[in-house]
Amino acid sequence: MPLSWALFASIALAIAGYIIGRSRAYAAAGDVRALHSRPIYHGASVALTTLLLPLAVLAIATLLRVAGVIGDSSGPIVGVVALAAGVAGLGWAMSRIGQGFQARNVVERIILGLLILCSTIAIVTTAAIVLSLLFETGHFFQIYDWKTFFFGSEWTPRFQGNSQLGVLPLLWGTLYVSFIALLVAVPIGLFAAIYMSEYASRRVRSIAKPAIEVLAGIPTIVYGLFALIVVGPMLRDWFAQPLGLGNSASSVLTAGLVMGIMLIPFVSSLSDDIINAVPQSLRDGALGLGSTPSETIRQVVIPAALPGIVGAVLLAASRAIGETMIVVLGAGAAARMSLNPFEAMTTITVKIVSQLTGDNDFNSPETLVAFALGLTLFTITLALNVVALYIVRKYREQYE
Numbered sequence: 001m002p003l004s005w006a007l008f009a010s011i012a013l014a015i016a017g018y019i020i021g022r023s024r025a026y027a028a029a030g031d032v033r034a035l036h037s038r039p040i041y042h043g044a045s046v047a048l049t050t051l052l053l054p055l056a057v058l059a060i061a062t063l064l065r066v067a068g069v070i071g072d073s074s075g076p077i078v079g080v081v082a083l084a085a086g087v088a089g090l091g092w093a094m095s096r097i098g099q100g101f102q103a104r105n106v107v108e109r110i111i112l113g114l115l116i117l118c119s120t121i122a123i124v125t126t127a128a129i130v131l132s133l134l135f136e137t138g139h140f141f142q143i144y145d146w147k148t149f150f151f152g153s154e155w156t157p158r159f160q161g162n163s164q165l166g167v168l169p170l171l172w173g174t175l176y177v178s179f180i181a182l183l184v185a186v187p188i189g190l191f192a193a194i195y196m197s198e199y200a201s202r203r204v205r206s207i208a209k210p211a212i213e214v215l216a217g218i219p220t221i222v223y224g225l226f227a228l229i230v231v232g233p234m235l236r237d238w239f240a241q242p243l244g245l246g247n248s249a250s251s252v253l254t255a256g257l258v259m260g261i262m263l264i265p266f267v268s269s270l271s272d273d274i275i276n277a278v279p280q281s282l283r284d285g286a287l288g289l290g291s292t293p294s295e296t297i298r299q300v301v302i303p304a305a306l307p308g309i310v311g312a313v314l315l316a317a318s319r320a321i322g323e324t325m326i327v328v329l330g331a332g333a334a335a336r337m338s339l340n341p342f343e344a345m346t347t348i349t350v351k352i353v354s355q356l357t358g359d360n361d362f363n364s365p366e367t368l369v370a371f372a373l374g375l376t377l378f379t380i381t382l383a384l385n386v387v388a389l390y391i392v393r394k395y396r397e398q399y400e
Contacts, residue, residue, distance in 0.1 A: 006079035014051035021046030037104035045103040049093040054082035136371035144365040155335035157366045169335040173345035178320040184260025189267025197275040216265040220325040227258040227330030246342040253341040255330035266316045274308035314388035318381040324349040
């Protein structure tokens with residue numbers, strides 16, 4: 001039986017507790033100035049205590065159900081226990097209301113605990129992801145040679161046996177597509193940021209910046225469809241076939257161009273914020289010494305903002321490396337190593353999806369290789385993020 005009724009009842013009880021607790025604080029003090037904390041804190045203390053106890057019961061019951069300790073039929077009992085815990089918390093919190101009760105301190109400690117809990121959930125989730133990848137990757141390397149995986153140049157998974165699972169073609173395709181995407185996104189995004197922060201009027205900026213950021217809200221599957229039906233055929237008909245470089249609409253260049261368009265708002269927005277953070281006094285000083293606006297931007301503003309811009313580019317690169325749908329529809333699924341940008345290739349993320357879909361034996365190396373690919377991708381993106389943070393923190397100048 002779903003426990004939503006217990007959750008909604010607990011929320012309603014907490015709202016009632018807030019109203020009753022605040023009213024009782026007024027009644028207990030007579031004069032509000034006699035209270036240690038304002039009545040709103042007394043009401044918040046009652047509401048938080050009333051709500052957190054049933055939430056804790058429901059969370060523990062969920063964990064026990066996942067672990068198999070209790071069954072699905074225990075839902076009504078868990079709901080009644082949670083509601084009883086809420087009523088008990090309400091009565092206990094109401095009994096503490098008085099002139100000497102430090103309700104504000106209690107509320108702040110509860111909020112601090114909730115913030116710590118949220119941070120802990122994020123950390124534990126990251127650790128669980130890494131541990132799951134490490135465990136399954138270790139299982140994969142027990143049944144497949146790690147040297148062949150990391151240094152093999154052929155990717156031909158066969159679930160009947162005799163598979164060649166070399167990661168180099170996938171790594172090459174991932175880096176090739178990401179490189180082309182950055183060639184498109186970095187100049188356009190950086191120049192757009194310079195224009196909006198240094199040249200555009202306030203009215204133009206209020207229109208241009210949201211219009212550019214709309215690109216970030218478009219689903220990647222839409223970008224993939226755009227690459228499949230527009231960009232790919234255009235590159236094939238206008239460039240690949242006339243130059244004799246290929247006949248396929250799926251290519252590295254197709255995926256790279258569309259992915260670069262998708263990354264423009266990432267580079268533009270971050271660079272714009274970083275350039276705007278450069279103190280105006282530096283611009284005024286350069287202009288006062290006779291520099292033109294373009295010289296001021298080139299010799300003062302960009303060098304001052306360069307660490308942040310480099311960090312934005314590296315973060316965009318990590319976003320490009322993890323992209324899937326654009327590559328599936330734009331670059332194809334051929335695992336090969338070639339310098340020809342008009343040939344179809346594939347990336348690590350595409351093969352992770354393909355290896356885990358279908359009715360496959362989960363303990364076979366052809367399926368477990370997805371976890372090794374995932375760990376490889378995670379390591380690359382983590383390294384890029386660490387480098388970006390290191391550059392920003394080490395070389396960022398502090399302007400007082």
